[in-house]
Structure formats: C-alpha cells, structure tokens
Amino acid sequence: MIKRISIIASFSVAALAAPAALGLNLDIWGVAHMSVDGADNGQESDTYIASNSSRLAVSGDQGVTDNLKIVFQYESGVDLTGRGENDGNGGCGADGEACQGQLFTRTRDAFVGLSGGFGKLLAGRLGGLNQWVYDYNLFADQVGDLGNIWGGTGLFGRVDDTIHYETPDLSGFTAAVTYAPDEGVDDTAVGVGKLNYGNGGIKLGAAYMSQGTGLPDEHTAWALTGSYDGGNFTVGGGYQGESDIGGVPGADRDGFTVGGSIKLGKGALKGQASWTSGEGDETDAVQYAVGYDYDLAENATIYIAYASTKNDALVAFSANDYGHGDNIGTAGPGEDPKAVSLGIVYKFNARLWPR
Numbered sequence: 001m002i003k004r005i006s007i008i009a010s011f012s013v014a015a016l017a018a019p020a021a022l023g024l025n026l027d028i029w030g031v032a033h034m035s036v037d038g039a040d041n042g043q044e045s046d047t048y049i050a051s052n053s054s055r056l057a058v059s060g061d062q063g064v065t066d067n068l069k070i071v072f073q074y075e076s077g078v079d080l081t082g083r084g085e086n087d088g089n090g091g092c093g094a095d096g097e098a099c100q101g102q103l104f105t106r107t108r109d110a111f112v113g114l115s116g117g118f119g120k121l122l123a124g125r126l127g128g129l130n131q132w133v134y135d136y137n138l139f140a141d142q143v144g145d146l147g148n149i150w151g152g153t154g155l156f157g158r159v160d161d162t163i164h165y166e167t168p169d170l171s172g173f174t175a176a177v178t179y180a181p182d183e184g185v186d187d188t189a190v191g192v193g194k195l196n197y198g199n200g201g202i203k204l205g206a207a208y209m210s211q212g213t214g215l216p217d218e219h220t221a222w223a224l225t226g227s228y229d230g231g232n233f234t235v236g237g238g239y240q241g242e243s244d245i246g247g248v249p250g251a252d253r254d255g256f257t258v259g260g261s262i263k264l265g266k267g268a269l270k271g272q273a274s275w276t277s278g279e280g281d282e283t284d285a286v287q288y289a290v291g292y293d294y295d296l297a298e299n300a301t302i303y304i305a306y307a308s309t310k311n312d313a314l315v316a317f318s319a320n321d322y323g324h325g326d327n328i329g330t331a332g333p334g335e336d337p338k339a340v341s342l343g344i345v346y347k348f349n350a351r352l353w354p355r
Contacts, residue, residue, distance in 0.1 A: 144289025
C-alpha cells in the first residue's frame with residue numbers, strides 16, 4: 001500500500017512539474033542610449049541631441065519536449081528624440097516626413113526558430129557585418145564606432161529574410177551560418193559564416209560574408225578578430241579584407257583595428273584606432289577614438305568620447321555614423337570629420353512570465 005502511494009505521488013509530482021518545465025518563458029529588455037554631441041563634418045559644426053541604437057525587445061522560449069524549444073525575439077529600434085529617423089537603427093523609412101514623431105523605427109534582430117541539443121535554427125532578420133564588428137568594439141554605438149570604418153563601404157549590418165543555424169558549444173567553439181536567398185532578384189543572395197572560440201578571457205573569431213550586388217561580381221568580406229579580458233584591462237584588434245566592393249571588380253580594401261581599456265575608478269579609460277586602405281592613391285582613412293565610461297549603476301553608464309577620422313582626398317568615412325544617431329557624415333571626400341560626445345546608456349531586463 002505504501003509502495004503504491006509512493007508511485008502515485010511520484011507520477012503526480014512529475015505531472016505537475018512537466019508543464020512548468022515545458023512552459024513559456026517571456027522577457028522584456030532594452031537599451032536607452034542618449035547623448036549630446038558636438039559634431040564637425042569637416043567644414044561646419046553644430047550641437048546635436050542623439051538617440052543611439054536605443055531599442056526595445058520581447059524574447060522568450062516555449063518548451064516542446066525536454067530537448068526542444070521554440071525560441072523567438074521581437075526587437076525594434078527606438079528613437080528617444082521622437083523624430084523616428086537617423087537614430088542609429090536605420091530610421092523608420094525613406095520618407096522622412098512619414099517618420100516624424102515616431103517612437104519605433106527599424107526592426108533589429110527578430111526571429112523565430114528551434115533550439116535544442118543540435119544547436120539553434122532560426123528564421124528572420126539577423127546579423128551580417130554585426131556578427132563580427134562587435135567582437136571587440138570599445139565604442140559600440142558611440143562616436144568612434146569601428147563600424148564607421150569597417151561598415152563604411154556598404155556591407156549590411158543586418159540581413160533581411162534569413163535562415164540562420166548555430167551549433168551548440170563544442171569545447172569553446174561555436175559556428176554559425178546565415179543565408180538570405182535571391183527571392184526573385186538575381187545575384188542578390190547574402191551568405192555569412194562565423195566561427196567563434198572562447199576560453200576564459202580569450203575570444204577569437206573568424207568570419208566570411210558574400211553580399212550580392214545585383215551585378216555579376218559579389219561584394220565579399222572576411223575578418224579575423226581577437227581579444228583578451230584580464231579583468232582590470234582588455235586588449236584586442238582585428239583585420240577585415242574586402243573584395244569587389246559594390247560589385248566593382250578590383251575595388252578591394254584592407255581594414256585593421258587595435259585598442260585597449262583599463263579600469264580607472266568606477267569606470268574604464270579606453271582608446272581605439274581603426275584604419276582602412278584601398279586600391280590606388282588617396283584612398284586611405286584612419287579613425288582615432290578615446291573615451292571614459294563611468295559605471296553609474298550596475299546597468300547604467302555615463303561616458304565621454306571623442307573621435308576623429310582622417311580621410312585621404314578620394315574617400316569620405318564618418319566619425320559618428322554606425323549605430324549612432326544624428327550622423328552628419330562628411331562635407332565631402334578629403335574632409336576630416338570629428339565629434340565629442342557626452343552620453344548615458346541604461347539597460348534593463350525583466351521577466352514577464354512566469355513571475
């Protein structure tokens with residue numbers, strides 16, 4: 001009798017636990033990032049209030065079996081200035097008038113898919129260049145972002161209409177493949193491959209991207225990145241090579257970056273140099289950025305940053321473009337834009353369900 005009661009109790013506990021194990025997990029999270037910038041495009045300067053890749057997202061998973069989950073994410077850019085354009089997320093459309101006063105702007109990473117022992121299989125809008133440009137980027141979404149240089153030739157930061165597969169962790173290694181088909185427009189498919197390795201403070205990455213241009217030649221890029229986090233300091237850098245930029249045969253470019261940070265008080269002092277060299281004379285550019293991030297709270301940072309880009313006569317790379325709102329670009333090739341920025345970044349993540 002006692003044995004029977006024990007068995008019944010065990011089945012009852014399992015039955016009650018199963019819905020919880022396979023139930024819905026739902027989170028809301030986001031980033032609010034505002035700054036006051038003094039920006040100079042090489043010929044004139046002004047002061048700007050910028051919303052810099054601020055975002056709001058809902059994400060979660062739903063258990064199907066013990067080893068299989070449905071995973072999903074809805075992430076939208078947010079323009080905290082209320083203008084709905086030039087917010088670091090890509091704005092909300094080509095028609096500036098239609099965007100005025102709009103809070104939600106461009107879709108960021110958004111997907112639905114499956115996760116299990118096999119890894120993750122997702123469909124949606126996912127990273128292109130973003131899969132490696134943030135491997136070691138001390139000025140992400142600030143003035144001086146590495147993407148100003150490595151993304152200044154037209155590589156897609158994110159790719160629409162993708163299928164994405166990511167392996168499980170294999171002794172520190174993970175690999176991912178992302179693909180977007182032509183969808184009726186010849187020679188416009190996009191493919192990305194990324195390999196990552198992490199062990200303690202060491203992180204290494206290798207990437208390849210093929211971006212269709214609508215022309216016979218594809219714009220291709222490959223990159224190697226590496227960094228080390230020593231606790232009180234970090235160092236890192238990388239290389240990016242590009243071929244047939246914009247589908248133009250022989251339009252090649254090499255890019256490099258190196259930087260470091262050191263803890264100082266309740267924050268970190270940081271510096272980063274990024275440069276790019278094209279084919280032919282007068283096609284090089286270099287960006288220097290220095291700054292200090294101060295930890296106001298566990299999830300809040302205030303910072304000051306300065307960036308300056310030096311352009312040769314035939315190129316026009318920005319100092320406050322990638323991920324940063326109110327990009328003023330340059331006044332033209334050969335100009336040297338710069339910007340100083342005082343900003344605040346607040347991040348939050350809260351569980352919606354179960355409470």
